[in-house]
Amino acid sequence: MPERAPGLRTLFLHPPSYEGFDGGAGARYQARREIRSFWYPTWLAQPAALVPGSRLVDAPPDGLGVEQVAPLARQYELAVLHTSTPSFGNDLRVAERLKAENPRLLIGMVGAHVAVLPQASLRAAAAVDWVAMGEFDYACAEIAAGRPLGDVTGIAYRDGDRVRVTPPRAPIEDMDALPFVVDVYKRDLTVENYFIGYLMHPYVSLYTGRGCRSKCTFCLWPQTLGGHRYRVRSPASVEAEMALARRHFPQVREFFFDDDTFTDDLPRAEEIARRLGRLGITWSCNAKANVPRRTLEVMRENGLRLLLVGYESGNQQILNNIKKGLRLDVAREFTRHAKALGITIHGTFILGLPGETPETIQQTIRYACELEPDTIQVSLAAPYPGTELFRQAQEQGWLPPLSGDLVNRDGVQVAALNYPGLGQAEMFTSVEAFYRRFYFRPRKLVSMVGGMLRDPAVLRRRVREGVEFFRFLHQRRTAAVPAGPATSGAGA
Numbered sequence: 001m002p003e004r005a006p007g008l009r010t011l012f013l014h015p016p017s018y019e020g021f022d023g024g025a026g027a028r029y030q031a032r033r034e035i036r037s038f039w040y041p042t043w044l045a046q047p048a049a050l051v052p053g054s055r056l057v058d059a060p061p062d063g064l065g066v067e068q069v070a071p072l073a074r075q076y077e078l079a080v081l082h083t084s085t086p087s088f089g090n091d092l093r094v095a096e097r098l099k100a101e102n103p104r105l106l107i108g109m110v111g112a113h114v115a116v117l118p119q120a121s122l123r124a125a126a127a128v129d130w131v132a133m134g135e136f137d138y139a140c141a142e143i144a145a146g147r148p149l150g151d152v153t154g155i156a157y158r159d160g161d162r163v164r165v166t167p168p169r170a171p172i173e174d175m176d177a178l179p180f181v182v183d184v185y186k187r188d189l190t191v192e193n194y195f196i197g198y199l200m201h202p203y204v205s206l207y208t209g210r211g212c213r214s215k216c217t218f219c220l221w222p223q224t225l226g227g228h229r230y231r232v233r234s235p236a237s238v239e240a241e242m243a244l245a246r247r248h249f250p251q252v253r254e255f256f257f258d259d260d261t262f263t264d265d266l267p268r269a270e271e272i273a274r275r276l277g278r279l280g281i282t283w284s285c286n287a288k289a290n291v292p293r294r295t296l297e298v299m300r301e302n303g304l305r306l307l308l309v310g311y312e313s314g315n316q317q318i319l320n321n322i323k324k325g326l327r328l329d330v331a332r333e334f335t336r337h338a339k340a341l342g343i344t345i346h347g348t349f350i351l352g353l354p355g356e357t358p359e360t361i362q363q364t365i366r367y368a369c370e371l372e373p374d375t376i377q378v379s380l381a382a383p384y385p386g387t388e389l390f391r392q393a394q395e396q397g398w399l400p401p402l403s404g405d406l407v408n409r410d411g412v413q414v415a416a417l418n419y420p421g422l423g424q425a426e427m428f429t430s431v432e433a434f435y436r437r438f439y440f441r442p443r444k445l446v447s448m449v450g451g452m453l454r455d456p457a458v459l460r461r462r463v464r465e466g467v468e469f470f471r472f473l474h475q476r477r478t479a480a481v482p483a484g485p486a487t488s489g490a491g492a
């Protein structure tokens with residue numbers, strides 16, 4: 001039995017959702033993906049690490065439905081659910097079911113959606129007692145310790161028929177004070193259940209810092225929970241957690257640092273790399289496409305395998321429109337250097353950003369083929385509440401009437417914006433065209449087949465993923481609502 005701490009028996013729950021829905025607390029793409037993908041629920045694991053004796057349940061990767069999860073309500077006094085804009089309606093139904101099982105259960109919701117819309121969220125959710133209005137680690141810990149809701153900063157809570165809002169909570173500055181999440185992963189999660197197509201399996205992901213210095217208008221987390229300062233743990237703390245992670249998970253083949261932009265602080269990135277090199281682990285991270293060659297060299301020499309790079313668009317004006325702070329020529333040079341050093345690149349692109357036209361879509365497809373990342377992800381622009389893109393879309397009338405959903409009934413993203421000269425349907429079909437133009441080139445096919453033949457495990461996995469990919473494309477075509485893979489910020 002886990003150690004029983006004073007305070008409330010606490011369950012941290014990533015709710016059951018659409019089949020294959022990767023809306024995890026660690027997911028940047030709250031939607032069903034082309035292939036089975038699950039990020040770690042790192043955002044929930046962090047407060048769970050602060051609450052001794054708590055339990056973290058990540059329902060989607062464990063294949064748990066609401067029928068399996070609901071009885072847990074009777075074992076706990078507090079349940080904290082992570083939610084997102086696309087999953088909010090579904091998460092409310094889970095909360096109602098938990099409350100029906102145990103009417104005395106105190107239920108809180110955390111995540112960007114309730115942080116941006118606290119009052120509206122509580123009004124919509126009679127079963128929910130409180131929501132966190134920003135970073136929620138210590139708020140969860142205080143509530144779990146039994147502190148009255150009115151004395152917990154940074155939340156909105158139900159008080160009879162009224163909603164009360166407590167004073168704001170300052171962002172966490174001492175990141176080293178947060179306990180390691182890998183202990184919670186070890187205690188509560190099954191690492192073999194987590195897949196990301198471009199990462200080796202099994203993998204583990206976590207954060208070494210929060211926030212991103214860039215101000216991309218579409219990107220959710222820095223504009224809601226993380227902020228635009230990169231608040232970091234010390235390299236020594238990162239090294240200590242990774243050493244522990246290696247002991248906990250000897251079967252893990254790759255560690256991924258999911259910081260918004262791990263390379264935002266280059267000297268720190270280099271120092272961490274050197275420490276990881278001494279540990280002898282294989283690792284990957286998010287990076288902006290402007291990392292200088294010297295830093296790439298240091299990272300590569302010290303175990304870096306892959307960079308996840310948000311290129312977004314091949315049109316400079318669109319990059320300027322979204323405040324990406326990136327020049328195409330710099331991104332080209334970065335890519336040349338990374339490839340020359342043997343670093344694998346997963347490039348992410350977004351269609352439907354402000355300024356998009358049929359011509360700029362073609363330009364971006366050509367740009368992707370020219371850059372030749374090893375793998376790509378093509379998303380549709382998603383106007384999440386709390387982002388500048390959402391405000392722009394409201395002001396400019398880009399949100400179609402009677403719309404507002406970001407995913408369809410299967411949890412697959414819909415084309416949510418509508419521009420003069422570029423409708424939702426064209427944006428939607430362009431995603432598939434993009435994938436086809438990129439992957440179905442002789443050169444690309446040869447390199448992919450070569451990789452598969454070199455490693456039978458890769459072959460088996462790629463065959464399975466290929467079947468899932470074509471099934472996904474077929475479902476998109478036959479879906480009543482246009483759909484595609486989603487993004488809430490492509491990471492760096």
Ligand code: SF4
Nearest residue numbers: 212216219260491492
């Ligand atoms: S898209 Fe990347 S670079 Fe831009 S704000 Fe988000 S994490 Fe930062």
